[in-house]
Amino acid sequence: MGIRTLTVSELNSYLKRILMYDPILNNIVLKGEISNFKFHNSGHCYFSLKDNNSKIKCVMFRSDSSNLSFIPENGMNVIAKGYISIYERNGEYQLYVSSLEEIGLGRLHIEFEKLKQKLSKAGYFDEDRKQKIPFFPRRIAVVTSPTGAAIRDIISVITRRNNLANILIYPVLVQGEQASIQIAEAIEKLNEIEDIDVIILSRGGGSIEELWAFNEEIVAKGIYKSNKPIISAVGHETDFTISDFVSDLRAPTPSAAGELAVPPIADIKNTLDFFYNSIKSNFTNRLSSLRDNLNNYSEGRITKYLSFKVKEEQQNLDILYTNLSGSMTTEMSSLKEALSSLGENLNNLSPLSTLERGYSILLDEKKDKAIKTVEEVEIGDDVNILLHSGIIKCTAKEILKGENLFERKKG
Secondary structure, eight states: OOOOOOOHHHHHHHHHHHHHTOTTTTSEEEEEEEEEEEEOTTSOEEEEEEOSSOEEEEEEOHHHHTTOSSOOOTTEEEEEEEEEEEETTTTEEEEEEEEEEEEEEOHHHHHHHHHHHHHHHTTTTOGGGOOOOOSSOSEEEEEEOTTSHHHHHHHHHHHHHOTTSEEEEEEOOOSSTTHHHHHHHHHHHHHTOTTOOEEEEEEOOOOTTTTGGGGSHHHHHHHHHOSSOEEEEESSTTOOOHHHHHSSEEOSSHHHHHHHHSOOHHHHHHHHHHHHHHHHHHHHHHHHHHHHHHHHOOHHHHHHHHHHHHHHHHHHHHHHHHHHHHHHHHHHHHHHHHHHHHHHHHHHHSHHHHHHTTOOEEEETTTTEEOOSGGGOOTTOEEEEEOSSOEEEEEOOOOOOHHHHHHHHHO
């Protein structure tokens, strides 16, 4: 009797029946750490449970996940209840989870949070130290695996958006013990190349173990010390690594990193065309307006305008002359009045004015000076009496002092 040939579908169906009727696998309780958790739009949850040596794929349908009292996250230690079956289309056995119970965080998740807090306190994540991504980089370095899908996505997006940008691929391991060292060395070497404008760190999605190279402190320090701006594009949109927080910009996917690294050349050309046409139109309109204004200024009109300006300035000169002449006349009158007043004051103080009022001055004929006191005259001295109308020459016969004169008048 020959062995019946089975199809792949028949084999998977047969194995599924065996697993479903196994009393242990039909109602199993597993303890493990959540890894590579994905929450689908349908409400179903897809993840893996792992320990130090192995892992198993899991699915939790919406009817069961809606009863969860917590939000599952990578790194959580949980107890899962469910059954083992085969997903026939892929021929993969997996745990169909009916309930989850949280029992703590996994080792890698704890290490992740510990390093994250340490680097945050050291200022590695500060926004004010992050560099701006250049608007139009001419040379972009990509640090990634040369054989992965990530590099193909980045090259495809960049060349489609901007074929003027040059791409330098720096091949490194993105998983394993040596990966973090190679990534840090790549950043250091690329900083020595002068014409590198921006660096992209990238790899595809995976579990926390698969992405762990980008959670190492040596990579974080390399990014922090880099003089070149760095874009981190590690994993899928829901995956976060330490390199995402330290880098100058985080891209949710490798394809998004290509979009963030370069502007679309078509948009730039359209913008330049718009500004060129706008400037050209404004310049043409301005020239036309100036030409029209120039045509309006004929020779006769210019002559008339200049004649008017000359007459206008002549009128201004007449007004200025009249104002100046009036000011000078007023000032001269004021000065004449002041001078006349000074003359009158001086005349009042003059000895001649005193003589006009009937007074006289006694002069020593020999010394030709005024005699102020009787002590200056002796009997027989010749003196002159100066009056307003002339001089009287006299000889002193008697000298009476003030008290004698007073007594004589009294007698």
